[in-house]
Amino acid sequence: MARNSKAKGKIVRRLGVNIYGNSKYDKLLKKKPHGPGIEKGKRIRKKESDFGRQLVEKQKIRFAYGLSEKQFYNLFVKAKRLSGLSGDNMMILLEKRLDNVVYRLGLATTRTQARQLVSHGHIYVNGRRCNIPSRSLVEGDEVTIKDSEKSKKLVRESLARNNQSVPVWLTFSEDSLNGRVERSPYRTDIVSVANEQMVVEFYSR
Numbered sequence: 128m129a130r131n132s133k134a135k136g137k138i139v140r141r142l143g144v145n146i147y148g149n150s151k152y153d154k155l156l157k158k159k160p161h162g163p164g165i166e167k168g169k170r171i172r173k174k175e176s177d178f179g180r181q182l183v184e185k186q187k188i189r190f191a192y193g194l195s196e197k198q199f200y201n202l203f204v205k206a207k208r209l210s211g212l213s214g215d216n217m218m219i220l221l222e223k224r225l226d227n228v229v230y231r232l233g234l235a236t237t238r239t240q241a242r243q244l245v246s247h248g249h250i251y252v253n254g255r256r257c258n259i260p261s262r263s264l265v266e267g268d269e270v271t272i273k274d275s276e277k278s279k280k281l282v283r284e285s286l287a288r289n290n291q292s293v294p295v296w297l298t299f300s301e302d303s304l305n306g307r308v309e310r311s312p313y314r315t316d317i318v319s320v321a322n323e324q325m326v327v328e329f330y331s332r
Contacts, residue, residue, distance in 0.1 A: 145320075188326060192224070200330070223311065224263060225262040225263075225264060226242040228306070229241040229245060232293060245258055265308065266311060269308075270306040271305050296311065296312045
């Protein structure tokens with residue numbers, strides 16, 4: 128997850144959708160539905176081009192998963208080489224990233240926090256420490272927590288604050304803090320914050 132110095136609230140307001148999933152941004156959008164720097168109630172007459180709409184959709188997904196432009200483009204190129212629809216492949220590859228799996232299991236409340244857990248060595252894959260957030264997990268991979276009080280405390284605090292359900296393609300035991308990839312996600316398992324087909328069109332120009 129590439130570091131983004133921009134205020135997340137401004138990004139959410141500019142894109143007009145809660146790409147991070149945090150309930151506080153839903154409240155922000157309700158309170159300030161207009162973009163940053165725009166006077167409340169002011170009508171903006173702006174005809175958006177196809178390129179502009181495609182760019183916005185691309186940014187929604189890129190910011191949501193926290194990738195740099197280069198990382199996101201490289202992932203798209205990989206998705207395009209696979210059989211099937213490029214947009215579907217792209218979303219599946221994003222979901223299978225280790226930092227996203229940690230987030231989906233509820234071990235972190237945000238993808239940013241999930242990346243930190245991985246980068247700082249709190250996460251193990253198949254019994255071995257893995258500090259590579261972009262690692263793509265496969266069916267049968269097991270995700271566990273470092274056997275230390277500090278690591279377990281961090282994770283249990285996140286689980287206590289987390290209100291999202293674990294996806295059907297993953298399983299998780301809260302008692303043992305053990306997660307497992309039961310299968311690769313299908314496109315229908317993924318709720319996207321944007322239209323990935325427009326991302327395909329953006330990169331196909």
